Amino acid sequence: MSTATTPAQLVRELRDICGAEHIIEDPATLDAARILGVTPSVSVEPASAEEIAAILRVANQQGLNVVPAGGSTQQQSGSVPSQVDVLLCTSRLTEVQHYDPGDLTVGIGAGCTVAQLASMVAKDGLLFAADVPLPERATVGGMLATGMTGPLRHGYGGLRDYCIGVRFVTGDGRKGKGGGRVVKNVAGFDLMKLLIGSRGTLAVITGASFKLFPAPRQTRTFVANFANSADAIQFRNNVQRSPLSPICLELISPEIQSLLPAGRSAMAWSICVRASGSDAVLARYRAELGTAISSEVDSAAEAGLWRAVQDLPHALSQQRPDSLLIAFSLPPADVQTTLTDLEATTAANNLTLAVIGRVGVGHLLAAMWPKADSKADVGATLSNLRDRLPRDASMSVLYCPSALRHEIATWQKTPTDLESMRAVKRTLDPKDVLNRRRFVL
Amino acid sequence: MSLPEAISGLRRIVGDDAVLDRPEDLMLYEYDAGVRKSTPGAVVFPQNAQHVSQIMKLAASAGIPVVARGAGTGLSSGAISHTGGIVVAFSRMNRVLEVDVENLRAIVQPGVVNLQLSEYVSHLGLYYAPDPSSQKACTIGGNVAENSGGPHTLLHGVTVNHVTGVEVVLPSGEIVKFGGKAAESHGYDLTGFFVGSEGTIGIATAITVKLLRKPEAVATLLAIFESVDDAARTVAEITAEGITPAALEMLDGWTLRQVEAYCHAGYPLDAGAVLLIELEGLREAVEEEAVAVRRVCLLQKAREVRRAKDEEERALLWKGRKTAFAALGRISPSYYTQDGVVPRSKIPAVLQHIGDVAKKHDLIIGNVFHAGDGNLHPLILFDDRDAGQFESVMSASSDILQYCIDVGGSITGEHGVGLEKRDAMPLLFTEEDLAIMTDLRNAFNGDEVLNPGKMLPTPRMCREIAGRSRNAILAQEGL
Numbered sequence: 001m002s003t004a005t006t007p008a009q010l011v012r013e014l015r016d017i018c019g020a021e022h023i024i025e026d027p028a029t030l031d032a033a034r035i036l037g038v039t040p041s042v043s044v045e046p047a048s049a050e051e052i053a054a055i056l057r058v059a060n061q062q063g064l065n066v067v068p069a070g071g072s073t074q075q076q077s078g079s080v081p082s083q084v085d086v087l088l089c090t091s092r093l094t095e096v097q098h099y100d101p102g103d104l105t106v107g108i109g110a111g112c113t114v115a116q117l118a119s120m121v122a123k124d125g126l127l128f129a130a131d132v133p134l135p136e137r138a139t140v141g142g143m144l145a146t147g148m149t150g151p152l153r154h155g156y157g158g159l160r161d162y163c164i165g166v167r168f169v170t171g172d173g174r175k176g177k178g179g180g181r182v183v184k185n186v187a188g189f190d191l192m193k194l195l196i197g198s199r200g201t202l203a204v205i206t207g208a209s210f211k212l213f214p215a216p217r218q219t220r221t222f223v224a225n226f227a228n229s230a231d232a233i234q235f236r237n238n239v240q241r242s243p244l245s246p247i248c249l250e251l252i253s254p255e256i257q258s259l260l261p262a263g264r265s266a267m268a269w270s271i272c273v274r275a276s277g278s279d280a281v282l283a284r285y286r287a288e289l290g291t292a293i294s295s296e297v298d299s300a301a302e303a304g305l306w307r308a309v310q311d312l313p314h315a316l317s318q319q320r321p322d323s324l325l326i327a328f329s330l331p332p333a334d335v336q337t338t339l340t341d342l343e344a345t346t347a348a349n350n351l352t353l354a355v356i357g358r359v360g361v362g363h364l365l366a367a368m369w370p371k372a373d374s375k376a377d378v379g380a381t382l383s384n385l386r387d388r389l390p391r392d393a394s395m396s397v398l399y400c401p402s403a404l405r406h407e408i409a410t411w412q413k414t415p416t417d418l419e420s421m422r423a424v425k426r427t428l429d430p431k432d433v434l435n436r437r438r439f440v441l
Numbered sequence: 442m443s444l445p446e447a448i449s450g451l452r453r454i455v456g457d458d459a460v461l462d463r464p465e466d467l468m469l470y471e472y473d474a475g476v477r478k479s480t481p482g483a484v485v486f487p488q489n490a491q492h493v494s495q496i497m498k499l500a501a502s503a504g505i506p507v508v509a510r511g512a513g514t515g516l517s518s519g520a521i522s523h524t525g526g527i528v529v530a531f532s533r534m535n536r537v538l539e540v541d542v543e544n545l546r547a548i549v550q551p552g553v554v555n556l557q558l559s560e561y562v563s564h565l566g567l568y569y570a571p572d573p574s575s576q577k578a579c580t581i582g583g584n585v586a587e588n589s590g591g592p593h594t595l596l597h598g599v600t601v602n603h604v605t606g607v608e609v610v611l612p613s614g615e616i617v618k619f620g621g622k623a624a625e626s627h628g629y630d631l632t633g634f635f636v637g638s639e640g641t642i643g644i645a646t647a648i649t650v651k652l653l654r655k656p657e658a659v660a661t662l663l664a665i666f667e668s669v670d671d672a673a674r675t676v677a678e679i680t681a682e683g684i685t686p687a688a689l690e691m692l693d694g695w696t697l698r699q700v701e702a703y704c705h706a707g708y709p710l711d712a713g714a715v716l717l718i719e720l721e722g723l724r725e726a727v728e729e730e731a732v733a734v735r736r737v738c739l740l741q742k743a744r745e746v747r748r749a750k751d752e753e754e755r756a757l758l759w760k761g762r763k764t765a766f767a768a769l770g771r772i773s774p775s776y777y778t779q780d781g782v783v784p785r786s787k788i789p790a791v792l793q794h795i796g797d798v799a800k801k802h803d804l805i806i807g808n809v810f811h812a813g814d815g816n817l818h819p820l821i822l823f824d825d826r827d828a829g830q831f832e833s834v835m836s837a838s839s840d841i842l843q844y845c846i847d848v849g850g851s852i853t854g855e856h857g858v859g860l861e862k863r864d865a866m867p868l869l870f871t872e873e874d875l876a877i878m879t880d881l882r883n884a885f886n887g888d889e890v891l892n893p894g895k896m897l898p899t900p901r902m903c904r905e906i907a908g909r910s911r912n913a914i915l916a917q918e919g920l
Contacts, residue, residue, distance in 0.1 A: 098849060102677045102786035125683065147625070158625055160633050161602050176877040180869065182782040184814045184854040186588045186637050187862070187869055188896070189878045190601065193633025202629070214683035243657035243723055280725040331622035333543035361624045392606065392621025394628070414628040415606065417617035420885070421629045427884040428877070441628075 070142025110141025147197030155247030165209035171429020216276030511583030517859030551582020588637030590855030689813030706761025
């Protein structure tokens, strides 16, 4: 049983666990790793689940707050931590646990970046379908913890659909796993589901296995532009009622166009339909989509467009640090209602609105920031949106201006019973050592 | 509270005509489609979530175990009652509550029969994708508990990929909601956690499922091979071609001959194995894929590749696949079905192994399974009146299952753990893994009033099993 109470003693314990060379105490480095302005007391890079379990046991004994970190591309979400005693980096957990292209599965350490994983399997003609923002930095563990996906979410499903196994260390320092390596498996509780999107509040994810897909051999993007969001959503409905099954179906609002590669139509609401298939299949898309199509994009331009869409959540918060970025998960038929609410409430509160989204599955990302020289009320906008949220919808804040960080909860609304969520949290992290109070339940 | 007092309480909740307690009635509820039996103390038929909630409260205060039951088609004893326990049967909660065409969702009561949901929405051009072989009888509630699969889950995924929300009665009697009509909900995905929890967390009283639009085109191919090995290698070659069929099923020669004799599906009697391959989607894509699949099959030494000319031929080919178990039931007093899974690349090797095991134990083992996702269903025939033969079956069965685990697979792909494979869980999971799962169950069902003893072995059991020979345990536990 530890009796350490000072930072120096904590550092000694961490050195014993991970080795001195994997403990970062340098103030400048720690300062660069600030979590919402809070500098970690120490940063540690464990090499294994066993080391993570040992660190978490120390944290439980001493009541520390541990923040798990991958590529730190999404650490700007959540409430401001009162302190960060230990920043627990998964960067050394990069081992390939299993990979045979013929299986169409891969198992990988949580610290591997999404880009590394995607390029490893791309060499064998396979696709890792989570096209998350900043894949060169974002890690597999961080992706799972934040539940991030990208435009391919439309055609390939969410992480819950293709993550087939997970390894982790619970908040109370126990090594565990769920699922396995095979695509069909019902042995035991589906702990993948529990950890995806749990934002590092239940366990530190150490590795995961995924289903892979045959990579498309040819793709094409058809862009349709509209004067307003209602016409764009009407077009979405037409696409969804057609026999077409595109791999992406993305809404792009007028204010986003300037952030995309040149050549986009300014001030239009666009729906981008990305198809994969032979020339005959693409010709069928052209015929079905008809005159609504204003342009077709292929080759490098197509790749550039989708890469820009993929990184948009990050680009928005970079270009508009005064913006509020909200993620919605809606019943698909309610997308139009929420878009209308967004347009009305941002206009009423002197905010500029920018929206992208996988509108076929009901995912929207909305950014809003004050118009020049205006007194905008972001807080009022947020509560208005929350009050008007359709039944069964979820709403979370992914990024907010620093002035509001202390006032705004990340999970704004979810249809899922909160007391049941708290029961799960108490079971896996009873001392609340993981991301304490950052994601208020 | 005694059982008779509890039964009076149940009658007050649901009415006299919705409780069974006579021995001759209870007998009908003492088994599922697996091999175990246990007689309940009472069977109760709730009509709404409030009934279920009151039943749970009553059972909890009486300390009488409860198990939810759909159609009883499960293969892992998941719906078998604790002896003297209460079976909550859902045959009177069998209504489709809502069809939401705009959102492509349906909200159903747990007793709705799987195939009936697809039939109910068929006139809208929609269907419900997961299609267990028992889909004419099995219920959506049971499918949710077991996270059921089926042939067409290769392309579309299993039950959990099609459930977006559940209304649940917790063991406390509280009625809560997880998720809803949205594809995903923020916070912890308790919907996903609930699906496949085998009735150990709570009882679903309303389920929100995805509906899919029927594909524009479907091509059903029957590829005929001289050997199982050629057919097995073809499975990997089809995916290497960049094609994900909607379904990719295999029947070995012995099995298809029994099936043919039973239902005249048009399978060739002299084949070594057949693959039943279904492609669906856009007309142009399906035509191209059908050509490519045919080419791949012929390259892998298929003798012939037939394509169903019309819906009638297609239905016949599928009838052969879906009635395979029944066909074997006709020729053998008993059979034992396994549900192991292997990584796709290991299919040729595992089939070779199963052949060796059959020879070693002098048994007939038929193979009819979901080849596309490596989910085996070896059917081991035996005469249950011959105790010695049963022992061989269990020993052969444990050989096969151990092989699945050794090559990185699982003990169950879609049938669930239940009682049947509970004691094999320590072969896949460590004591600590299982302790975490047990704690999560206890967070909801701490007194184990709900479906006690299912899926998770007790800690003592884990330690004992870890200390003994794996094969001995598997054999002993009927695996």
